[in-house]
Amino acid sequence: MTVLAVESLSVHYGVIQALKEVSFAVEEGEIFTLLGANGAGKTTTLRAISGLLPKTEGKVLFQGRDITTIPAHALPALGLVHVPEGRRIFSGLTVADNLLMGAYHRRDKQGIAEDLQNVYDLFPRLFERRKQDAGSLSGGEQQMLAMGRGLMSRPSLLLLDEPSMGLAPILVQEIFDFIKEINQRGTTILLVEQNAHLALQVSHKACVLETGRIALAGTARDVAADKRIQEVYLGVS
Amino acid sequence: MPWHIAALQQLINGLALGSVYALIALGYTMVYGIIKLINFAHGDIYMLGAYFGFYAITMLKLSLVPAMLVSMAAAALVGVLLERIAYRPLRSSSRIAVLITAIGASLLFQSTAQLVFGASFKPFPQALPFRRIQLGPVFITNRQLLIFGVAVLLMVLLHLIVNYTKVGKAMRAVAIDKEAALLMGVNIDRIISATFALGSALAAAAGILVGMYYNRIDPYMGMMPGLKAFVAAVLGGIGIVPGAVVGGLLMGVAENLVVTIGSSTLRDAVAFAVLIVVLLFRPNGLLGKKGIEKV
Numbered sequence: 001m002t003v004l005a006v007e008s009l010s011v012h013y014g015v016i017q018a019l020k021e022v023s024f025a026v027e028e029g030e031i032f033t034l035l036g037a038n039g040a041g042k043t044t045t046l047r048a049i050s051g052l053l054p055k056t057e058g059k060v061l062f063q064g065r066d067i068t069t070i071p072a073h074a075l076p077a078l079g080l081v082h083v084p085e086g087r088r089i090f091s092g093l094t095v096a097d098n099l100l101m102g103a104y105h106r107r108d109k110q111g112i113a114e115d116l117q118n119v120y121d122l123f124p125r126l127f128e129r130r131k132q133d134a135g136s137l138s139g140g141e142q143q144m145l146a147m148g149r150g151l152m153s154r155p156s157l158l159l160l161d162e163p164s165m166g167l168a169p170i171l172v173q174e175i176f177d178f179i180k181e182i183n184q185r186g187t188t189i190l191l192v193e194q195n196a197h198l199a200l201q202v203s204h205k206a207c208v209l210e211t212g213r214i215a216l217a218g219t220a221r222d223v224a225a226d227k228r229i230q231e232v233y234l235g236v237s
Numbered sequence: 238m239p240w241h242i243a244a245l246q247q248l249i250n251g252l253a254l255g256s257v258y259a260l261i262a263l264g265y266t267m268v269y270g271i272i273k274l275i276n277f278a279h280g281d282i283y284m285l286g287a288y289f290g291f292y293a294i295t296m297l298k299l300s301l302v303p304a305m306l307v308s309m310a311a312a313a314l315v316g317v318l319l320e321r322i323a324y325r326p327l328r329s330s331s332r333i334a335v336l337i338t339a340i341g342a343s344l345l346f347q348s349t350a351q352l353v354f355g356a357s358f359k360p361f362p363q364a365l366p367f368r369r370i371q372l373g374p375v376f377i378t379n380r381q382l383l384i385f386g387v388a389v390l391l392m393v394l395l396h397l398i399v400n401y402t403k404v405g406k407a408m409r410a411v412a413i414d415k416e417a418a419l420l421m422g423v424n425i426d427r428i429i430s431a432t433f434a435l436g437s438a439l440a441a442a443a444g445i446l447v448g449m450y451y452n453r454i455d456p457y458m459g460m461m462p463g464l465k466a467f468v469a470a471v472l473g474g475i476g477i478v479p480g481a482v483v484g485g486l487l488m489g490v491a492e493n494l495v496v497t498i499g500s501s502t503l504r505d506a507v508a509f510a511v512l513i514v515v516l517l518f519r520p521n522g523l524l525g526k527k528g529i530e531k532v
Contacts (some may be wrong), residue, residue: 050420076422088417090410101410104403105422153422 001028002064003157003188004049004080009058011041011048011212018044020212021058026157026205031179031189033199033220035233036209042192043085045209046159049190050075050082062157077105081155085162085192087146091135095126098134098145102152111154119148122181140171147178151187158182161192176202196233200224208233240497246375247493253381253450255489256388260443261466262473262481263395264316264436270412270476271432273332277339278319279440280463281346284456286312286441287361287448288354294362301364305387305445309438316437317430325426343463350456358455361448384446391442392482395435399478404431412476465492465508472515474522483523487511 051072120127193199207217289308473480
């Protein structure tokens with residue numbers, strides 16, 4: 001089943017066209033990665049999907065439903081959650097309150113408590129630090145918190161924007177392990193990454209954006225095997 | 238009276254007045270925290286609150302507490318409408334445009350109040366007979382006790398709302414990062430409305446308390462306390478809720494101590510002298526953080 005279908009999505013920033021008729025589909029249960037250089041339009045794509053950009057052309061279908069005009073704040077309740085670039089945790093609130101903000105739209109106390117437990121099981125470090133100010137966490141922990149906060153919404157589709165950005169290599173590997181784990185627990189993931197090597201290892205499908213257009217799409221294996229991709233993104237010569 | 242007794246007496250007077258400044262300052266600081274706007278019409282909502290209370294007591298024949306609740310609800314509505322009509326359409330405009338709109342809204346409230354309620358003073362009905370309570374060498378009036386008590390009660394309530402309820406946590410989240418809160422499913426517009434409602438209700442309560450304290454209300458009564466409460470909010474660190482309380486109390490005390498030391502004509506000058514000094518030495522306010530952010 002198709003969870004997310006993006007159909008000829010175009011975005012303009014003033015006179016600059018950031019996205020040109022981008023189309024792709026994310027199937028249930030998979031990890032789908034958007035690759036590309038800085039400024040290729042990866043983050044723009046995610047922001048357009050989650051309703052953060054006022055003027056877009058084209059269509060976004062989520063579970064068959066047209067969500068192009070649905071306001072951003074209504075999407076988590078439908079099951080689409082966006083974990084933004086730079087983590088954007090609420091520093092000044094405790095770790096636990098940050099996680100509960102992720103469940104803001106929910107009213108099922110029982111379910112929220114269960115999911116909180118699940119997040120703590122997945123990220124024991126967040127449990128240890130649940131009463132601390134989220135701003136005091138390290139970069140890796142903040143990324144875990146941002147992902148955990150997204151999971152508190154019990155999403156069917158998680159958009160992850162640059163989860164490995166600015167992290168030490170050992171932590172990057174750990175974050176990717178978590179992404180795999182979250183996916184195996186049943187959440188479909190649309191991932192945006194600069195680290196093409198690791199991203200292609202964990203994902204099922206991928207597409208490559210170049211200056212706002214899709215340059216290449218296919219299974220992660222096919223994309224990884226592409227000569228040009230190997231040269232440009234994977235550093236194989 | 239020896240000077241230290243006089244100072245102690247002025248400290249008591251200052252705390253009562255300061256708690257009113259604090260109530261008004263809370264509205265400034267909460268609104269600033271969430272949409273980075275100095276709502277210059279806030280002092281006029283305080284004025285409207287006093288009038289709503291006046292009519293609730295004289296025309297609806299309510300006693301003090303129900304009248305205060307009615308006035309707070311009505312002022313909350315005015316605050317929400319103000320944001321809806323005047324500020325929301327300018328959300329993505331430059332900050333100076335919104336600021337000028339706020340000043341315009343303030344003048345509109347004052348003129349409308351003058352038109353509707355009349356330009357002259359109205360004597361505020363006294364809900365409780367005046368009494369002095371002797372505390373050793375100094376005294377406190379029952380009205381001061383009422384002001385202080387109601388102010389503290391409302392501040393405790395606000396503290397509980399902001400820190401322990403869902404809407405309060407959402408307010409803090411929106412103040413920290415609007416877009417991240419949006420991605421959590423927070424309806425930003427609704428939270429902004431709630432902030433205006435809360436701040437306006439507190440200002441209305443302050444309006445009634447001051448109406449009772451000074452025994453009179455008029456359409457321009459919001460100007461000076463509004464400005465001073467704004468200074469109080471900056472003094473404590475604008476956008477920081479406990480800062481407004483600290484700033485308000487300090488302002489009230491400073492103002493009254495100046496009366497003891499010098500002349501009462503300097504009273505109003507103190508607020509602005511304090512503002513200048515604070516901006517020189519602690520631009521982020523007493524409880525404000527230095528401008529360092531962890532990336």
